[in-house]
Amino acid sequence: MNAIGNIIAVARREYSTRVRTRSYIVATLLMVVAVAVIAFVPVIIRSVDRGDSERVAIHVAPADLKTDPVATLTTLLNTTSEPGQASATDKPDFIVSRVTDLATARQDVVDGAYTALLGIERSATGDLQFTLFTNANATGRTAALVRQASNTIAFADRLDQAGVAQSDQATLFVPADFEVAWPDPAKTDPIQDSVAMVGRDVLAFGMTVLIFMIILMYGTWIAMSVVEEKSSRVMEVVLNAATPFQLLAGKVFGVGAVAITQYAAIVLAGGVALLVQNPVASAVLGEAGTATALPEGLTLELLLLFGVYGILGFLVYASLFAAAGSLVSRQEDVNTVILPMTLVSTGGYLIGIYAATGLLDIRAGWIVALSQVPLVSPFMMLGRVATNVAAPWEVIVSVGLLVVSIAGALWLAARIYAAGVLLYGQRPGLRAIVRLIRVGM
Amino acid sequence: MTLVIDGLRKRFGDVQALDGVSFSIRAGEVFGFLGANGAGKTTTMRIVLGFLKPDEGSVTWQGRPARSWPRRTWGYMPEERGLYLRMPVLEQLVYYASLYGVPRGKARKDALDWLARFRIAEYADRKAESLSKGNQQKVQYIATILHDPDVILMDEPFVGLDPVNVALLKSAFTEMRDRGKTLIFSTHQLEQAEELCESVAIIDHGRIVTAGTTREVKRSTGHQVVRVATAGDGDLAWLRSLPNVTVTRPGVDYTELRVDTGTNPQAVLRAAMARGGDVLRFEVADSSLEEVFVERVGELDVEERTLAAAEARS
Numbered sequence: 001m002n003a004i005g006n007i008i009a010v011a012r013r014e015y016s017t018r019v020r021t022r023s024y025i026v027a028t029l030l031m032v033v034a035v036a037v038i039a040f041v042p043v044i045i046r047s048v049d050r051g052d053s054e055r056v057a058i059h060v061a062p063a064d065l066k067t068d069p070v071a072t073l074t075t076l077l078n079t080t081s082e083p084g085q086a087s088a089t090d091k092p093d094f095i096v097s098r099v100t101d102l103a104t105a106r107q108d109v110v111d112g113a114y115t116a117l118l119g120i121e122r123s124a125t126g127d128l129q130f131t132l133f134t135n136a137n138a139t140g141r142t143a144a145l146v147r148q149a150s151n152t153i154a155f156a157d158r159l160d161q162a163g164v165a166q167s168d169q170a171t172l173f174v175p176a177d178f179e180v181a182w183p184d185p186a187k188t189d190p191i192q193d194s195v196a197m198v199g200r201d202v203l204a205f206g207m208t209v210l211i212f213m214i215i216l217m218y219g220t221w222i223a224m225s226v227v228e229e230k231s232s233r234v235m236e237v238v239l240n241a242a243t244p245f246q247l248l249a250g251k252v253f254g255v256g257a258v259a260i261t262q263y264a265a266i267v268l269a270g271g272v273a274l275l276v277q278n279p280v281a282s283a284v285l286g287e288a289g290t291a292t293a294l295p296e297g298l299t300l301e302l303l304l305l306f307g308v309y310g311i312l313g314f315l316v317y318a319s320l321f322a323a324a325g326s327l328v329s330r331q332e333d334v335n336t337v338i339l340p341m342t343l344v345s346t347g348g349y350l351i352g353i354y355a356a357t358g359l360l361d362i363r364a365g366w367i368v369a370l371s372q373v374p375l376v377s378p379f380m381m382l383g384r385v386a387t388n389v390a391a392p393w394e395v396i397v398s399v400g401l402l403v404v405s406i407a408g409a410l411w412l413a414a415r416i417y418a419a420g421v422l423l424y425g426q427r428p429g430l431r432a433i434v435r436l437i438r439v440g441m
Numbered sequence: 442m443t444l445v446i447d448g449l450r451k452r453f454g455d456v457q458a459l460d461g462v463s464f465s466i467r468a469g470e471v472f473g474f475l476g477a478n479g480a481g482k483t484t485t486m487r488i489v490l491g492f493l494k495p496d497e498g499s500v501t502w503q504g505r506p507a508r509s510w511p512r513r514t515w516g517y518m519p520e521e522r523g524l525y526l527r528m529p530v531l532e533q534l535v536y537y538a539s540l541y542g543v544p545r546g547k548a549r550k551d552a553l554d555w556l557a558r559f560r561i562a563e564y565a566d567r568k569a570e571s572l573s574k575g576n577q578q579k580v581q582y583i584a585t586i587l588h589d590p591d592v593i594l595m596d597e598p599f600v601g602l603d604p605v606n607v608a609l610l611k612s613a614f615t616e617m618r619d620r621g622k623t624l625i626f627s628t629h630q631l632e633q634a635e636e637l638c639e640s641v642a643i644i645d646h647g648r649i650v651t652a653g654t655t656r657e658v659k660r661s662t663g664h665q666v667v668r669v670a671t672a673g674d675g676d677l678a679w680l681r682s683l684p685n686v687t688v689t690r691p692g693v694d695y696t697e698l699r700v701d702t703g704t705n706p707q708a709v710l711r712a713a714m715a716r717g718g719d720v721l722r723f724e725v726a727d728s729s730l731e732e733v734f735v736e737r738v739g740e741l742d743v744e745e746r747t748l749a750a751a752e753a754r755s
Contacts, residue, residue: 237537237581240512
């Protein structure tokens, strides 16, 4: 018996008929376009953003101001949340200029020549008084930054009044020595800085979503295709030629290859988009190209584990989906019979992403235990690896358990499949299924 | 050189689907497996093919367990037609054959030959769903025999075919038999079996009622059939008065009689001539399979009682 040949023949048919369907081609193209667009979002945002710098006017009434309010305001307004992003060739977000006539400048703000106008006066008490003239939100980011700058200017002015020398002021404004540490004294590893942490979290989150989508979408597909063969009665024809195990394995591998093709197209599109992003950005925006790099937090280790958990998770679920599909003979019954797999995978997925994004404590004992359970580990382990809370041996054990469970799932599925494929009419109850597994048909 | 089916029993829940089914089929013959729906035909075939395991009993082909032969030994056409509806005809024929290890090139060439013979060559690249039921059935037959199996099992092959296609399929059967293949088909259309089969078995409620060569089975009732027509008034009273003779089909054209075992049918002819009229037609024949079927399956209750008594004694 040429078992391998038959598995390949079944997988080949499954693959070649599926990748040619219009719905598959359209869906893949849409996803490729979506990924490319998402990858280019930073460039698009930058190209939209850079159009015009906002102009802010400043009117200083008192002549005895020692600090330069223009410099203070310029520095504060142009502080971005991403340090190091603003390169020398970048236009600043805000251009601050001093005006001499307050009334004219106010009219200019009304006309839109300036975004805002800051008026500085000295009140009767001798303190500085600030007024912001703007059409924009009174509590927006610009207003908040201007308020902060005003405070700084006012402090400096008060110190001047008190007779503190400018040079002494510099030391006064040196930022405090500030540190964040673990509450648990036993923990000595450095706490993650927020940018890197968010980056890895989001990546693990995204990968978990992808694994869940692959498993649920293609798993359902496999169950549907088994039922299709049953309802069209092709099953009996092919059953004479190939064993149930060969049919099952061929189907799982064939549909798996379809899934891999789709994801390869998406990853390729994303990769190409990332690679050409900088050249395109420099061409469009006239910026100096920077070296291409993987996104923040995307390590080779994480990518590899994504592949491993994605493929192994798919294999274990796909066998079970195929077995479930073999128990019914009408498409309408598919959703009912795959419910156990849908529930388990959705549960694992939700816990996994809640843990990865910090809604659940990823160090909790039950999460650690669950991340070893084969049907759940594909959704849990990436989050734990990404947040550095999984030891290497934990990953190895969970992968090992997953591999063992695939063998178990294939064996179980082949037994159910062998009996189920000839079952027509009423859906068998749980007891009947157990009997089928034990004694066969 | 036979397919031996020996003592098959199979129970599905509360239903005893097969209850000691035994018969044998000689290699190279066309065999008819007759029975009503639910009699156990499909279950028997599925056991022969190894899809189902019998609770008891065995199936051997050429002296070896049927399941131990390579899969390409068997061709199977299930009762409900099974084709991938959205797959082109030729492509799926090649696929089925490739599962039996037939090289794709050869499968393609043979499939095209068969499609041409069945006058559906122009559908080779069409999806199966665009074909009529009859044409789908022809494709199904090609799928059954494309890998050149030695034993071909077909479940109700003639259902749903028009007379032209029935004739095409019959000639294909004959050709396969001439090539030395063994053909087994189930049917409830008894005239098809009578025309094609060298041997038959009748199954009812999971038991073989009778099995043997078609002639033996037809004679198994012990009756003979006489068809007689005389010039005259069509008065049948004289026929009804003959001993051991029953009028089964009174007709204008001719009258059909059943003559019990031990009575010479010639007595009917002598009686007709003695009556003085011209005898226009006189024919002695075996019972038709249909008559055998109706009679034997109808008698099953008696037989069941006898069997039960026999089992009780042993």
